[in-house]
């Protein structure tokens with residue numbers, strides 16, 4: 001018998017999601033507006049605290065696109081973006097005909113290096129153009145160096161779009177990720193910490209901004225009996241069906257964060273005895289990661305030659321999914337000709353890194369299977 005597939009991160013329902021969806025059907029709110037959309041937004045606002053508003057959208061990518069539009073990014077503008085991330089962080093820069101400027105990572109959180117960031121800003125200004133926005137990412141749920149990054153952004157008066165797509169439930173110095181930037185982005189794709197089957201949100205600071213998000217995401221219709229438009233609009237609002245799933249998922253969010261953190265602990269405990277393997281872990285007490293994905297780097301010089309690819313293949317042979325870290329954007333065929341600042345931190349992480357199964361729905365049996373692959377390849 002073939003063992004069932006162990007996924008990196010798969011949807012994990014809490015049980016009440018379908019009640020909200022049924023309610024939507026029963027009341028005929030089968031539309032991109034309705035009580036679940038409003039309810040999900042207020043659940044998120046209560047969860048994030050920090051006095052923010054939330055606009056629920058069709059995806060995290062849509063949220064980044066709309067966020068950049070609201071920040072005033074236009075064709076030809078330069079937008080700074082963390083290089084080590086999922087391509088959805090950077091693609092909306094291209095939708096707008098703007099120019100991405102990529103920044104290396106630092107070694108502690110694997111996120112945007114504040115030193116390289118400042119170097120880039122100075123150089124772009126010297127070259128005649130001040131960047132319009134900075135996109136920082138909390139990779140795998142690990143908060144970036146919030147104080148340092150935002151201090152640089154403030155010094156040059158550049159707004160931050162905080163890509164918190166992977167970091168719902170993470171916090172830094174007690175404040176929730178998603179609430180640090182001028183705007184924050186959340187994603188509820190199928191593989192994220194919670195899912196609405198597909199969806200996202202923009203976290204903004206006040207009601208006026210919220211109105212703007214709703215206006216632009218529902219085709220920018222002016223106040224008139226007929227359909228009148230003075231601005232380009234988008235069809236980016238979240239569906240009331242998806243939002244129903246989200247409301248159910250909010251009930252189990254903290255429990256699922258705790259389970260993801262247990263998966264991380266499982267790897268920390270195993271690898272503590274293995275030379276040459278580093279598990280991505282909070283640098284100090286200020287950081288709290290949801291550990292959306294548990295990630296490691298393997299130094300083959302210290303593991304008698306065993307590489308991250310060896311481990312990936314060994315896992316695959318047992319029907320267990322693992323995946324290289326995000327390939328940095330400045331190394332991607334579509335982005336390689338754009339400016340890049342930093343050295344080879346992101347590149348080296350990519351070369352030696354691997355994401356391991358991290359779902360909140362993995363049980364003892366799954367952990368035993370994972371452990372046996374690890375022990376077979378790397379010892380105890």
Ligand SMILES: *Cc1c(COP(=O)(O)O)cnc(C)c1O
Pocket residue numbers: 058059060061062085086088089137163165166186187188189198199200
């Ligand atoms: C998933 C993700 C996005 C995009 O979110 P979608 O909801 O899938 O469009 C953006 N940035 C990062 C870092 C992500 O992981």
